[in-house]
Amino acid sequence: MIELRDVGVTFPGAARPSLDGVNLSIAAGETVALAGPSGSGKTSLLRLLNALLLPTTGSVSVDGMDTRDDASLWEIRRRVGLVFQNPDDQIVSTTVERELAFGMENLGLDRDEMRSRVETLLPMLGLEQLRDRPPHRLSGGEKQRVAVAAVLAMRPRHLLLDEPTSLLDARGRADLWALLAELRSREERTVIHVTQFPEEIAYADRAVVLVEGRVVFDAPPRELFAAGSGADGWGLRPPPAMGLAGALRTAGRPLPEDILTMDELIEALAGGTQ
Amino acid sequence: MRIVLDSVGLTYDRGLPTARSGLGGVSLSIGAGDAVAIMGPTGSGKTTLLEIAAGLVAPTTGSASLDEAEDGASLKSRVGLVYQFPELQFFEETVFDEVAYGLRAARIGEDEVVRRVHAALDRVRLKPSSFVERSPLTLSAGEQRRAAIAALVVLERPFLLLDEPSAGLDPRTRDRILELIHREREAGRAILLVTHDPELAEETVDRIVVLSSGSIVADGSPADVFGDAGLLERLGLEAPPAHELVNALSRRDPAVARDVASVVLGRPALRDGVSNDRF
Ligand SMILES: Nc1ncnc2c1ncn2[C@@H]1O[C@H](COP(=O)(O)OP(=O)(O)O)[C@@H](O)[C@H]1O
Ligand SMILES: Nc1ncnc2c1ncn2[C@@H]1O[C@H](COP(=O)(O)OP(=O)(O)O)[C@@H](O)[C@H]1O
Ligand SMILES: [Mg+2]
Ligand SMILES: [Mg+2]
Numbered sequence: 001m002i003e004l005r006d007v008g009v010t011f012p013g014a015a016r017p018s019l020d021g022v023n024l025s026i027a028a029g030e031t032v033a034l035a036g037p038s039g040s041g042k043t044s045l046l047r048l049l050n051a052l053l054l055p056t057t058g059s060v061s062v063d064g065m066d067t068r069d070d071a072s073l074w075e076i077r078r079r080v081g082l083v084f085q086n087p088d089d090q091i092v093s094t095t096v097e098r099e100l101a102f103g104m105e106n107l108g109l110d111r112d113e114m115r116s117r118v119e120t121l122l123p124m125l126g127l128e129q130l131r132d133r134p135p136h137r138l139s140g141g142e143k144q145r146v147a148v149a150a151v152l153a154m155r156p157r158h159l160l161l162d163e164p165t166s167l168l169d170a171r172g173r174a175d176l177w178a179l180l181a182e183l184r185s186r187e188e189r190t191v192i193h194v195t196q197f198p199e200e201i202a203y204a205d206r207a208v209v210l211v212e213g214r215v216v217f218d219a220p221p222r223e224l225f226a227a228g229s230g231a232d233g234w235g236l237r238p239p240p241a242m243g244l245a246g247a248l249r250t251a252g253r254p255l256p257e258d259i260l261t262m263d264e265l266i267e268a269l270a271g272g273t274q
Numbered sequence: 275m276r277i278v279l280d281s282v283g284l285t286y287d288r289g290l291p292t293a294r295s296g297l298g299g300v301s302l303s304i305g306a307g308d309a310v311a312i313m314g315p316t317g318s319g320k321t322t323l324l325e326i327a328a329g330l331v332a333p334t335t336g337s338a339s340l341d342e343a344e345d346g347a348s349l350k351s352r353v354g355l356v357y358q359f360p361e362l363q364f365f366e367e368t369v370f371d372e373v374a375y376g377l378r379a380a381r382i383g384e385d386e387v388v389r390r391v392h393a394a395l396d397r398v399r400l401k402p403s404s405f406v407e408r409s410p411l412t413l414s415a416g417e418q419r420r421a422a423i424a425a426l427v428v429l430e431r432p433f434l435l436l437d438e439p440s441a442g443l444d445p446r447t448r449d450r451i452l453e454l455i456h457r458e459r460e461a462g463r464a465i466l467l468v469t470h471d472p473e474l475a476e477e478t479v480d481r482i483v484v485l486s487s488g489s490i491v492a493d494g495s496p497a498d499v500f501g502d503a504g505l506l507e508r509l510g511l512e513a514p515p516a517h518e519l520v521n522a523l524s525r526r527d528p529a530v531a532r533d534v535a536s537v538v539l540g541r542p543a544l545r546d547g548v549s550n551d552r553f
Contacts, residue, residue: 011412038447085415085442086359137286140358140438141316166442167358169315169470213284220491235446240515244538251537262385262518269534270526 001191002049002158006058008043017056018044020213024117026194028063028157029188032203032222033195037235040210041087046160049192050080056221062086062158063165081156085163085194087143088136096138096146097122097131101152115267124179125149140167148176152183161193165200177203188228198225198239202260222260251263275343275352275432275492276305277327277466281336283488284322288334289492296322298488308430309455309465311475313499314485320468321358323485327466328355353427353433358441358468360422361410365382369395369413370406373425380429395421397457399450408427416447426497434458435466440474452477472500472514484509 002025003234009019021043026032034042047053048060051067062080065072081103082088093099097118104114118228122128125145130138135146144167151159165173178199181189193200201207207215207224211234217224224231225238245268260266281299286292297319304310304327312320325331326338329349341348357363366372373391373405382390392402398420404464405413410421423439436455440448448471455478469475477494484492486509492499494507499505500513503521511523516538523531 007436014412037340039414043415086362088359088362139317139321140441163442167316167438167470169510170512171315194450195345196442205441235444237445243513244519248534248537253537262522265519266522266526269528270505270523 001028001061001063003056003061004045004048004055004191005060007048007055007060008057009041009048009053010056015076016213018213019048019055019210020084022058022210022213022215022216024215026190026192028190029184030206031184031191031193031204032208033193033201034204034208034210035195035201035234035236036210042210043162044142045210046050046082046162046192046194049158050082051076071126078154078161079157081154081158082160083148083151083162083164085166087140087167090142090147090150091135094134095132096127097148099135099146099207100153103150104224107154114153117155121149126175141169141172144168145172145176157187158190158192161191163194163196165195165197166240173197173200198237199241199261201236202239209236222258225260275347276303276341277338277349277353277433277464278303278341279323279327279333279336279338282323282326282333282338282366283335284319284326284331285334293498295488297326297333298491300485300488301336302327302483302490303434304403304464304466306464307459307462309479310460311467311469311479311482311496312484312485313469313472313475314510315511319488320485320486321437322488324355324437324466324468327433328353328435330355345543352431353435354426354429355429355435356423356426356437356439358437359416360426361418363409363412364422367409368399368406369408369410369421372410373420373428375425376429390428390430392423394424394522396422397427398454400424416443419443420447420450421452427454429462430463432462433464433466435468437468439467440469440471448474470512472512472517476500476514484511 004022006024007019008017010017017064023031036042044053051073054068060067062076065076076251091099094101100118101114122131127149135143147192148164165176195201202221204221207221208215225242239260241262245255245265249255255268279300279302284296286294287294314320326333340347340352354406365374370391373394374387377390379388394509395402395405400420421528439451452474455465482496483490492505500517506513520531520535523534
C-alpha cells in the first residue's frame with residue numbers, strides 16, 4: 001500500500017510548488033497510469049515513492065513506512081523499484097550483465113539466484129546478444145531495455161516506470177507491455193507507470209492525471225476519455241482508436257460507442273472473420 | 275547545397291575483437307528544402323547515420339560530403355544535429371547562456387545574441403521572460419528538450435538533423451516540436467528526422483527512408499511506406515493509426531479494409547494486395 005497525504009513539494013528557490021495537496025492511496029497489485037503535461041510533477045511524484053525526494057509538506061508512506069524515516073530507507077528502496085525516465089541517469093555498470101547484477105548484489109542475493117534471474121531476464125528483454133556490451137555505448141532503446149531489466153531483476157513489490165517506452169520502437173513497446181502483464185499474472189505487483197501514450201493509459205486499472213502539481217483526475221481510463229472529462233483541456237489525446245471509430249460512425253458505419261483500443265475497433269469491424 | 279552520403283559505413287572498434295558494424299553501405303542525398311525521415315528498429319543505425327551526416331563522425335567506408343556549397347563550408351559548419359536527450363549536454367548556468375553559447379563562440383555581438391536567443395526561445399514556445407534566468411537543470415523534461423533545440427535552431431544552419439525529438443514528450447509539447455519542424459521547413463531549412471513516431475513523420479516529411487541492420491530497406495512517400503504492411507510487420511515498426519487499422523483489417527477482411535480506408539485515409543494509398551480500383 002502506497003499513501004500520499006496532503007503532499008506538497010517545493011524545490012529550493014522555486015516560486016510555486018511542483019506538487020500541491022496530493023492525496024493518493026494505491027493498493028498493492030494495482031496498475032496505475034500517471035499522465036499529465038510536461039512539468040506537471042509526474043517524475044517528482046515517482047521520486048517521492050522511493051524516497052529519492054522527500055515531501056516539503058504532508059507525508060508519504062510505503063507499506064506503512066514513512067519515507068522520512070531513515071531507518072526504513074533500505075527497506076523502502078528494496079520494495080520500490082524505479083526505472084528512471086532517462087536510462088543514462090540509472091545505468092552505472094560496465095557491461096549489460098553486470099548492470100542486471102548490480103541491484104541484486106546490493107540486495108545480498110546469492111550467486112545462483114542472481115545467475116538464474118539474469119538468464120531469465122536477458123532473453124525476455126531481447127538483451128542476450130548484448131550481455132557483454134558496455135551499456136553506455138548502446139542505442140537509446142537498448143539502454144532503456146537494460147534499465148527496465150535491471151530493476152525487474154530485483155523483483156520489487158512496487159514497480160515504478162517513468163516513461164519506460166519513450167525510446168522503444170513499436171515492437172519494443174508491445175513486448176514490454178506483454179512482459180509486464182505476464183509478470184503481474186504470476187505474482188502480485190503494483191505497477192505505476194508514467195506515460196504519454198493514450199493506449200498505454202488504457203492498459204491500466206486506474207488513470208491519475210496531474211496538472212501543475214495537482215491531481216485533477218483519478219478514475220478508470222475509460223472515464224478519462226469519455227466526453228466532457230476534461231482530458232482535452234489537460235493536453236491528453238484520446239486513444240487513436242476512439243478518433244477513428246468516431247470518424248467511421250460519422251461516415252455512417254455503425255459501431256459501438258465505447259471503443260477504446262485498436263483491438264476493440266478491429267474486432268468490431270471484422271469480428272467473426274479470421 | 276546538398277549533404278551527399280556515398281556508400282557510407284561505420285564499424286565501431288575497427289580491428290578489435292569487439293568490432294561491430296553500426297552502419298552498412300548507405301547512400302543518401304539531401305538538398306535544400308528536403309524533409310526526410312529515417313525510421314527503423316532500435317539499433318538499426320539511425321543515430322550513426324545522423325552523426326555521419328552532421329560531420330561529427332567520419333565513416334570507416336564511403337564518404338560524406340557537402341556538395342554545391344560555398345568555399346570553406348563543411349558538414350560541421352552547415353549541419354546542426356539535435357541529439358537524442360540533448361538536455362544531457364547542458365553545462366551553462368542559465369537558459370540564456372545555454373542558448374547563446376554557440377553564437378558567442380562565433381563572436382556575434384551581444385545585441386544580436388540577445389535578439390536571436392529570444393527569437394529562438396519564442397520559436398520553441400518557451401516564454402523568454404520566464405525562462406532566460408532559469409538554470410536549465412531545473413526545467414522539466416519537456417522544457418529541457420525545447421531549450422536544447424533552441425540552442426541549435428538559434429544557429430540557423432541550413433540543415434537541421436533531429437534524433438527522436440519527440441521521445442518522451444507529452445502530446446502538447448510534441449505538437450510544438452511538430453510545429454517547430456514546420457516552421458524551420460518554411461524558413462528554408464532541410465530536415466532529416468529520426469523518429470519512432472509515425473504520425474510525426476507523416477505530418478512533417480515527404481519521404482521516409484527505412485533502415486534495418488545498417489542498410490536501407492525501403493525509401494518512399496509516407497503513404498507508400500505505411501501502406502506496406504509486410505515491411506512494417508517484418509521490422510516491428512508502427513504506422514499512423516489509420517494505416518495500422520487498414521493494414522490489420524486487410525489481413526482479416528479485404529472488403530472491410532477497403533471500405534474503412536475510404537473513410538480514414540486522406541487519399542487512397544493502399545498497396546499490398548488491396549487494390550485501388552474501388553476509388
Ligand atoms: N531538482 C529540481 N529543482 C527545481 N525545480 C525542479 C526540480 N525538478 C523538477 N523541478 C520542477 O518541478 C516541476 C515538475 O517537474 P517534473 O516532476 O520533472 O515534471 P514531469 O515529470 O511531469 O515533466 C517542473 O516545473 C520542474 O521545472
Ligand atoms: N559507440 C558505440 N560503440 C559500439 N557500438 C555502437 C556504438 N554506438 C552504437 N553502436 C551500435 O551500432 C548499432 C547502431 O546503433 P545506432 O546508430 O545507435 O542505432 P539506432 O539509432 O538505430 O537505434 C547498434 O548495434 C549499436 O549497438
Ligand atoms: Mg518526467
Ligand atoms: Mg538512436
